[in-house]
Amino acid sequence: MVEVSKVQVKYFGNFPIxxxxxxxxxxxxxxxxxxxxxxxxxxxxxxxxxxxILVLLQL
Structure with missing residues (x-):
């Protein structure tokens, strides 16, 4: 989990949202x-x- 968060910070650091x-x-x-x-x-x-499914049955 720590490695994943580091990768996310590295790639998504420029995009705060x-x-x-x-x-x-x-x-x-x-x-x-x-x-x-x-x-x-x-x-x-x-x-x-x-x-x-109900809509399809009604057709």
Missing amino acids: IGVITKWVLAIYRSRIYVWLLRIMGVFFLGLALMF
Whole structure:
């Protein structure tokens, strides 16, 4: 993880926005919040898939 962060600082140092986003993503990934985010996204995409299937069945 340390080597990856060093590489990110080297390549994304000139782009502050990308650096902030990568730090934010790494912070979320290290914490357990991403588990809940993945669950929410999974439910969201399941809902979209069900809506898509219902629309296809109606055609």
